[in-house]
Amino acid sequence: xxxxxxxxxxxxxxxxxxxxxxxxxxxxxxxxxxxxxxxxxxxxxxxxxxxxxxxxxxxxxxxxxxxxxxxxxxxxxxxxxxxxxxxxxxxxxxxxxxxxxxxxxxxxxxxxxxxxxxxxxxxxxxxxxxxxxxxxxxxxxxxxxxxxxxxxxxxxxxxxxxxxxxxxxxxxxxxxxxxxxxxxxxxxxxxxxxxxxxxxxxxxxxxxxxxxxxxxxxxxxxxxxxxxxxxxxxxxxxxxxxxxxxxxxxxxxxxxxxxxxxxxxxxxxxxxxxxxxxxxxxxxxxxxxxxxxxxxxxxxxxxxxxxxxxxxxxxxxxxxxxxxxxxxxxxxxxxxxxxxxxxxxxxxxxxxxxxxxxxxxxxxxxxxxxxxxxxxxxxxxxxxxxxxxxxxxxxxxxxxxxxxxxxxxxxxxxxxxxxxxxxxxxxxxxxxxxxxxxxxxxxxxxxxxxxxxxxxxxxxxxxxxxxxxxxxxxxxxxx
Amino acid sequence: xxxxxxxxxxxxxxxxxxxxxxxxxxxxxxxxxxxxxxxxxxxxxxxxxxxxxxxxxxxxxxxxxxxxxxxxxxxxxxxxxxxxxxxxxxxxxxxxxxxxxxxxxxxxxxxxxxxxxxxxxxxxxxxxxxxxxxxxxxxxxxxxxxxxxxxxxxxxxxxxxxxxxxxxxxxxxxxxxxxxxxxxxxxxxxxxxxxxxxxxxxxxxxxxxxxxxxxxxxxxxxxxxxxxxxxxxxxxxxxxxxxxxxxxxxxxxxxxxxxxxxxxxxxxxxxxxxxxxxxxxxxxxxxxxxxxxxxxxxxxxxxxxxxxxxxxxxxxxxxxxxxxxxxxxxxxxxxxxxxxxxxxxxxxxxxxxxxxxxxxxxxxxxxxx
Numbered sequence: 021x022x023x024x025x026x027x028x029x030x031x032x033x034x035x036x037x038x039x040x041x042x043x044x045x046x047x048x049x050x051x052x053x054x055x056x057x058x059x060x061x062x063x064x065x066x067x068x069x070x071x072x073x074x075x076x077x078x079x080x081x082x083x084x085x086x087x088x089x090x091x092x093x094x095x096x097x098x099x100x101x102x103x104x105x106x107x108x109x110x111x112x113x114x115x116x117x118x119x120x121x122x123x124x125x126x127x128x129x130x131x132x133x134x135x136x137x138x139x140x141x142x143x144x145x146x147x148x149x150x151x152x153x154x155x156x157x158x159x160x161x162x163x164x165x166x167x168x169x170x171x172x173x174x175x176x177x178x179x180x181x182x183x184x185x186x187x188x189x190x191x192x193x194x195x196x197x198x199x200x201x202x203x204x205x206x207x208x209x210x211x212x213x214x215x216x217x218x219x220x221x222x223x224x225x226x227x228x229x230x231x232x233x234x235x236x237x238x239x240x241x242x243x244x245x246x247x248x249x250x251x252x253x254x255x256x257x258x259x260x261x262x263x264x265x266x267x268x269x270x271x272x273x274x275x276x277x278x279x280x281x282x283x284x285x286x287x288x289x290x291x292x293x294x295x296x297x298x299x300x301x302x303x304x305x306x307x308x309x310x311x312x313x314x315x316x317x318x319x320x321x322x323x324x325x326x327x328x329x330x331x332x333x334x335x336x337x338x339x340x341x342x343x344x345x346x347x348x349x350x351x352x353x354x355x356x357x358x359x360x361x362x363x364x365x366x367x368x369x370x371x372x373x374x375x376x377x378x379x380x381x382x383x384x385x386x387x388x389x390x391x392x393x394x395x396x397x398x399x400x401x402x403x404x405x406x407x408x409x410x411x412x413x414x415x416x417x418x419x420x421x422x423x424x425x426x427x428x429x430x431x432x433x434x435x436x437x438x439x440x441x442x443x444x445x446x447x448x449x450x451x452x453x454x455x456x457x458x459x460x461x462x463x464x465x466x467x468x469x470x471x472x473x474x475x476x477x478x479x480x481x482x483x484x485x486x487x488x489x490x491x492x493x494x495x496x497x498x499x
Numbered sequence: 500x501x502x503x504x505x506x507x508x509x510x511x512x513x514x515x516x517x518x519x520x521x522x523x524x525x526x527x528x529x530x531x532x533x534x535x536x537x538x539x540x541x542x543x544x545x546x547x548x549x550x551x552x553x554x555x556x557x558x559x560x561x562x563x564x565x566x567x568x569x570x571x572x573x574x575x576x577x578x579x580x581x582x583x584x585x586x587x588x589x590x591x592x593x594x595x596x597x598x599x600x601x602x603x604x605x606x607x608x609x610x611x612x613x614x615x616x617x618x619x620x621x622x623x624x625x626x627x628x629x630x631x632x633x634x635x636x637x638x639x640x641x642x643x644x645x646x647x648x649x650x651x652x653x654x655x656x657x658x659x660x661x662x663x664x665x666x667x668x669x670x671x672x673x674x675x676x677x678x679x680x681x682x683x684x685x686x687x688x689x690x691x692x693x694x695x696x697x698x699x700x701x702x703x704x705x706x707x708x709x710x711x712x713x714x715x716x717x718x719x720x721x722x723x724x725x726x727x728x729x730x731x732x733x734x735x736x737x738x739x740x741x742x743x744x745x746x747x748x749x750x751x752x753x754x755x756x757x758x759x760x761x762x763x764x765x766x767x768x769x770x771x772x773x774x775x776x777x778x779x780x781x782x783x784x785x786x787x788x789x790x791x792x793x794x795x796x797x798x799x800x801x802x803x804x805x806x807x808x809x810x811x812x813x814x815x816x817x818x819x820x821x822x823x824x825x826x827x828x829x830x831x832x833x834x835x836x837x838x839x840x841x842x843x844x845x846x847x848x849x850x851x852x853x854x855x856x857x858x859x860x861x862x863x864x865x866x867x868x
Contacts, residue, residue, distance in 0.1 A: 049562050053537045054537055106525065124535065154794055171524065172523065352580040355523050
């Protein structure tokens with residue numbers, strides 16, 4: 021839905037009036053860069069010279085009030101609005117597939133308040149995660165959402181994608197850290213959610229915005245729980261002969277209600293590929309990083325108990341070097357040329373399930389991908405990195421080194437593979453996704469996951485956004 | 500004169516392609532912090548160039564303007580886990596734009612001035628030719644000569660206090676860095692050759708520069724231009740030179756009582772690994788305490804807008820970056836911004852608005868025993 025003629029000029033002039041002419045762009049150089057986020061589909065699309073999904077306008081509002089005016093304009097003309105934070109999503113959630121307005125929130129970049137008394141921080145949605153972290157670190161504080169995308173993702177994006185970070189096992193996902201939000205609703209109403217997240221003042225309505233990917237409103241400000249930087253961090257690399265015992269070690273650690281900061285378990289295929297390539301560790305088996313942090317006299321006994329569990333299950337103690345190396349280089353996996361990139365086809369299929377389902381799920385997906393797509397010599401690798409008291413997330417990926425060159429054929433194969441992977445996850449007690457979100461990529465499967473509940477979800481969406489302007493085509497919601 | 504192979508636009512295609520979808524250095528890009536434009540981030544520039552190569556964009560007023568908004572601070576590479584040479588690749592793209600004749604009018608104007616004067620400011624004063632012979636040269640360059648001449652006197656005084664009478668080199672002439680950054684590589688090579696010829700004919704064994712940019716040019720950039728600087732000549736920026744002299748007691752500084760100050764890491768100091776520490780040692784020697792630090796410092800230092808020729812090609816951005824830098828000082832409650840680069844002093848001072856911007860080298864010279 022590209023706007024034309026009088027309607028285009030009317031919208032453009034009203035947007036300029038709302039946010040200032042200098043904060044509205046129709047430049048080709050801007051349109052191009054907003055045509056892709058960090059997901060494979062639009063990157064491939066651009067790479068192969070196909071016409072990119074392109075916004076009509078890029079708008080940089082400076083306040084919630086300006087966002088409200090933009091949404092009112094969008095409602096008047098029924099123009100799609102895609103909220104853009106850092107563009108680091110991997111699910112195509114920020115791709116303006118129907119054109120319209122890209123609402124870049126990065127001008128909302130103020131850190132409003134840091135409370136050392138309550139250990140909270142309030143900041144605007146456009147603050148880059150790592151910039152907040154630098155700021156907190158100056159005071160000996162940290163926001164324990166160590167997302168791999170922290171260098172580029174915004175705080176609003178953390179919430180909108182319901183993201184997570186490498187120390188979530190101890191400190192929780194972003195939904196555990198966010199306390200309250202300011203949100204601009206699609207009709208321009210500005211609301212604040214209750215000031216604390218734990219209460220009995222009705223259901224957790226605020227939770228609707230967490231993971232909503234800009235379909236219910238625009239998050240403009242949030243308060244998060246933060247922590248003091250830990251007194252100590254304890255590191256140990258453990259090598260298991262196979263994945264089974266390694267998973268069992270993780271399960272026992274979690275069921276013992278120990279509080280590991282990191283349990284990062286690489287399957288055999290990842291250990292011999294990723295771990296070797298990035299960390300230069302030549303290991304065979306399933307490599308588990310164990311990290312505990314906090315006060316030394318509290319963390320150390322827990323750490324030792326976890327190591328004993330690993331030893332009892334046959335884990336070989338590699339000392340602290342390998343685990344420290346991983347910690348120091350934990351984000352290096354995503355830098356070129358170490359990260360996955362075109363011309364390969366790849367995707368992170370990750371999901372989460374309970375301990376009793378995780379191993380069957382892993383093997384079923386590995387079989388479905390490697391055998392089901394054997395003609396493409398498809399690799400399947402995985403690590404297990406976000407552990408819960410009841411289960412674990414598997415960060416599994418597929419890689420095809422030589423996919424079809426034709427963009428349309430490549431997309432067809434990509435979607436077919438994803439369908440198989442997602443249905444295998446659902447059939448084995450998993451969900452569509454654990455922390456990357458749904459976006460464009462998985463939207464078509466929302467109906468399958470939620471079944472008869474999905475029309476109800478669509479009904480909720482219609483209440484918030486009756487004209488369907490907010491990020492249409494994502495999360496299974498129509499235009 | 501020996502020459503080396505030069506990496507061209509074509510050679511950097513794997514860098515444009517590899518970096519176009521990498522967002523991992525966005526947080527340290529000082530331009531993005533001002534513009535908030537996705538297109539003016541490291542990945543935005545890489546994607547723009549890669550898209551021109553693929554034919555989905557063309558070099559036109561929009562894309563060329565966007566390309567010339569990079570401040571050339573090299574913070575992206577300094578904070579890259581895999582040391583991607585995107586800054587050099589962007590300059591190669593500008594050189595390609597110049598080769599195609601698509602550069603902005605402001606770049607043509609700089610080109611003309613550099614060819615006529617050897618700098619972007621004006622004709623060279625006749626009195627700057629040095630008659631002294633010494634093993635040590637003080638490389639003055641263009642910015643100190645025209646924008647902050649007192650920095651030259653201060654440096655000479657400090658070097659004199661360590662027993663060195665220095666030869667003045669490159670007075671009023673660009674080292675070649677500015678045209679290199681703007682894609683005017685022929686002019687850059689001419690100026691670099693003049694500088695190298697002067698160094699060789701002066702017979703100096705050591706060149707001390709007043710700016711980090713010039714040290715970076717002489718130590719690194721000349722190679723990227725295909726030139727081979729004289730290997731037997733050591734190049735060092737003045738703060739890096741003075742810090743050990745102070746530590747070893749060869750240069751004595753009278754402590755100065757002053758209100759809280761912060762320190763601005765000069766533009767291009769990221770290219771000099773010892774610089775950040777050396778400058779802070781000098782501040783401690785001068786004031787008796789470490790500077791109060793801004794958030795954007797040392798490895799993640801933000802430039803003040805005096806880099807990359809922004810003053811000439813994107814003056815609004817150069818101003819906005821200076822103001823942002825000074826806001827960083829206000830946020831930590833200081834009234835004084837110290838730096839040791841005459842260009843940064845001059846640029847920041849234009850926008851200080853109540854803050855005092857002072858040249859550390861000049862202050863040291865005032866306090867030398």
